[in-house]
Every structure is written in structure tokens, then in C-alpha cells.
Amino acid sequence: MRLPIWIRQHLAALRALLVMTVILGILYPVAIWVVAFLPGLHHDAEGSMVKTADGRVAGSGIIGQAFTDSGGDPLKQYVQSRPSDAGDGYDPTATAAGNLGPESIVDTLPDPSLVAAGKEDENARTSLLTDVCTRSKAVGAIEGVDGSRPFCTPGGVGAVLALIGPRDAAGHVTHPTEVVSLNEECGVVNTPFVAAYQGVVVQCAKYGTDYADGEVVPVRGTAPAHPEVPADAVTASGSGLDPHISPAYARLQAPRVAKARGVPEQRVLLAIKDNEDGRVLGFLGEPRVNVLKLNIELDRKYPFRG
Incomplete structure (x- = not known):
């Protein structure tokens, strides 16, 4: 007596499941376990x-x-x-x-009221540039070398300005009316890393102020092109x-x-x-x-x- 097709299909699927379970669930793991004990491989298999x-x-x-x-x-x-x-x-x-890339150069500043209260602002974020600058300054201090890097302020944050003013056809600010050091928060720094830019006095960044209309301009500074602190020390x-x-x-x-x-x-x-x-x-x-x-x-x- 020939079984109905749906029963034959289920039996075929069951046989395939059993065969694959034996191969992949028993034979393959055992084979890998045995290989792990071969000379030259056992040390790595045990976690080195x-x-x-x-x-x-x-x-x-x-x-x-x-x-x-x-x-x-x-x-x-x-x-x-x-x-x-x-x-x-x-x-x-x-x-x-x-997961931060080269365009991560502007920090999300912390709420000064939380900082003053000794609390952490969970919404604050440092950019990759500031992370690199902070680490480079710290390593330089520990090792007794110059920790300065291009596009970093002497205080160890990203040297980034926001230029606010009329723009040309290409979208660049031609004559800034206001210049803000985006990563230097008022109350944390007294004087921005550069006093003036294109004849305009540079201001510190105020928490809660939206500078999205400004053109973001990194400032290279005078740090050497080849810093004393290697790249792997800061990334x-x-x-x-x-x-x-x-x-x-x-x-x-x-x-x-x-x-x-x-x-x-x-x-x-x-x-x-x-x-x-x-x-x-x-x-x-x-x-x-x-x-x-x-x-x-x-x-x-x-x-x-x-």
C-alpha cells in the first residue's frame, strides 16, 4: 500500500532532520574537538x-x-x-x-547643572576627535612628551569652530558675524583656544544653544604633523x-x-x-x-x- 504523499514528505523531512542532527550535532563537534587536541593547536583551543x-x-x-x-x-x-x-x-x-568615524568632530555638551551637582548627563557625548585629543594629552602627560595633535585644543578637545553669518553660493560663510568654539563649554573654559577668527572674537559654547546654522570648521593649529603619541595610543x-x-x-x-x-x-x-x-x-x-x-x-x- 502506497502512503499518501503528505506522509511521505513528512517522513523524508524527518530522515533529513535525523541525518543532519547526527552530522552537524554529533560528528562535526566531535571532529572539531579532536582537531583541537592536535599538537600546535591545543594551546589556542584552550584560550591561549x-x-x-x-x-x-x-x-x-x-x-x-x-x-x-x-x-x-x-x-x-x-x-x-x-x-x-x-x-x-x-x-x-x-x-x-x-562606531565613530572621521566626521565625528562635534561634542554633545553636558548639562552644567548636572555636572555641578556631581551627576552624569546621560545625553552628553564626546566626539571621536575629542576622544583622540583627550587621550593624546593624557598619554603625553604620563610619558613626559608632547601630547599635542592637529585639530586639538591645548585643553584636549576637538578644535572646531562654528561660523555664523551670510553664505556664498557654495554654502560657505563669507563674513562671519559670530564664531563659537563648539567643544569648549562656557563655565568649563574661560578662554577659547583661539581668541579671534577672521577678525571676529571667538566665544565659548553655551549649553542648550543650537548652532546648527553655523558652518563647522576644524582648526588644524600648530601641532606637528607627526605627533609623538602614536595613533594606537589614542584609538x-x-x-x-x-x-x-x-x-x-x-x-x-x-x-x-x-x-x-x-x-x-x-x-x-x-x-x-x-x-x-x-x-x-x-x-x-x-x-x-x-x-x-x-x-x-x-x-x-x-x-x-x-
């Missing part, structure tokens, strides 16, 4: 854990971490990682990028979990780390060289330094006496 000299697990060699104190300040004896936008910083459960990676920094950023930190540990700077530079990886396959990417492995080597060879 890195241990200290006394056998403690210090972290993963493929996931970055911060080297800061309980207040979030950098520990002077350690080489610092790059910034992270993953959660509160290097949170593997919240891996993410800042987060796409995942927020990058365990590496550039050799240039590692070398920038060498004098501070050497002084904190009481050793010659050359020894820290040699440790940096020991932990430097070249380009993948010899031509992909850039040379890089694993921060965790470098700090473990520094702890092992030159313990911090505090």
Missing part, C-alpha cells in the same frame, strides 16, 4: 592562556586587558594597552567598537580586545617603566624587542607587541619594588 613565573594564569595572549589601579589610573610599572570600547574596557562579553581597536600595541607605543613607554622598576631603559627596550611579532606571513599587517607577555617578562626579570 598565559601564566606568570609562579604558575598563575595572568590572562589570555589573544585578549587584551588593562593595567590600571582601582581608580582606573595607569600603573606606572607596566606598559599600557591601547584604549578599549568593549564595555567599560576590555570586557570580552561586550566586545565592540566605538581603540575594532573589537576592543586587541592584545597588541605598536612597537612605537611600547618604546614611548619604556622610560617611565624603566624608572618605575629601577632599571636602565635599554633593558626595557630589549624586553620589548623580545615580545615583538613581525607581520603575518611576512607582509600582512604591521609589527606589534603583546602587552601581557611583555609585562610578564618585565615582572619576571625586573620586579617592581614599589
Whole structure:
């Protein structure tokens, strides 16, 4: 007796489900599990854990971490990682990028009444430019170098003006009647980063004032074209979990780390060289330094006496 077509279709679907369950739900996972135990792969499969000299697990060699104190300040004896936008910083459960691009140059200023009350304005946002400027100034102060960058104010925010006035056919303001430093809020700064622009006195930005009619103009300033603070010291990676920094950023930190540990700077530079990886396959990417492995080597060879 031939079964009805709808029963045959359901039986075929059931057989396909069982076959795919066996293949994809049992055989494939088992095969991957077995492959993970092959020599050369097992370490990566276990999370690439890195241990200290006394056998403690210090972290993963493929996931970055911060080297800061309980207040979030950098520990002077350690080489610092790059910034992270993953959660509160290097949170593997919240891996993410800042998703801000080159056009992110104007801040959303905080409500001064909330700031005065010691509260945080949840609507306030800093632009990518201000993030870069703030970080560069901070790194410069920590490492004792010039932290200035093009298009940044000396105070560490984006140097951006709004020109208000009549416009030409191309939409540019020809003769500004008012000029505002958009990222310098009144009450926070007393004097804008530039006193005048095209003969017009520059004003600080007032919270709640709409400057949308103004032409936004970034001001380059006098900072060197090639800042002393490298780009990876002021920008987060796409995942927020990058365990590496550039050799240039590692070398920038060498004098501070050497002084904190009481050793010659050359020894820290040699440790940096020991932990430097070249380009993948010899031509992909850039040379890089694993921060965790470098700090473990520094702890092992030159313990911090505090």
C-alpha cells in the first residue's frame, strides 16, 4: 500500500532532520574537538592562556586587558594597552567598537547643572576627535612628551569652530558675524583656544544653544604633523580586545617603566624587542607587541619594588 504523499514528505523531512542532527550535532563537534587536541593547536583551543613565573594564569595572549589601579589610573610599572570600547574596557562579553568615524568632530555638551551637582548627563557625548585629543594629552602627560595633535585644543578637545553669518553660493560663510568654539563649554573654559577668527572674537559654547546654522570648521593649529603619541595610543581597536600595541607605543613607554622598576631603559627596550611579532606571513599587517607577555617578562626579570 502506497502512503499518501503528505506522509511521505513528512517522513523524508524527518530522515533529513535525523541525518543532519547526527552530522552537524554529533560528528562535526566531535571532529572539531579532536582537531583541537592536535599538537600546535591545543594551546589556542584552550584560550591561549598565559601564566606568570609562579604558575598563575595572568590572562589570555589573544585578549587584551588593562593595567590600571582601582581608580582606573595607569600603573606606572607596566606598559599600557591601547584604549578599549568593549564595555567599560576590555570586557570580552561586550566586545565592540566605538562606531565613530572621521566626521565625528562635534561634542554633545553636558548639562552644567548636572555636572555641578556631581551627576552624569546621560545625553552628553564626546566626539571621536575629542576622544583622540583627550587621550593624546593624557598619554603625553604620563610619558613626559608632547601630547599635542592637529585639530586639538591645548585643553584636549576637538578644535572646531562654528561660523555664523551670510553664505556664498557654495554654502560657505563669507563674513562671519559670530564664531563659537563648539567643544569648549562656557563655565568649563574661560578662554577659547583661539581668541579671534577672521577678525571676529571667538566665544565659548553655551549649553542648550543650537548652532546648527553655523558652518563647522576644524582648526588644524600648530601641532606637528607627526605627533609623538602614536595613533594606537589614542584609538581603540575594532573589537576592543586587541592584545597588541605598536612597537612605537611600547618604546614611548619604556622610560617611565624603566624608572618605575629601577632599571636602565635599554633593558626595557630589549624586553620589548623580545615580545615583538613581525607581520603575518611576512607582509600582512604591521609589527606589534603583546602587552601581557611583555609585562610578564618585565615582572619576571625586573620586579617592581614599589
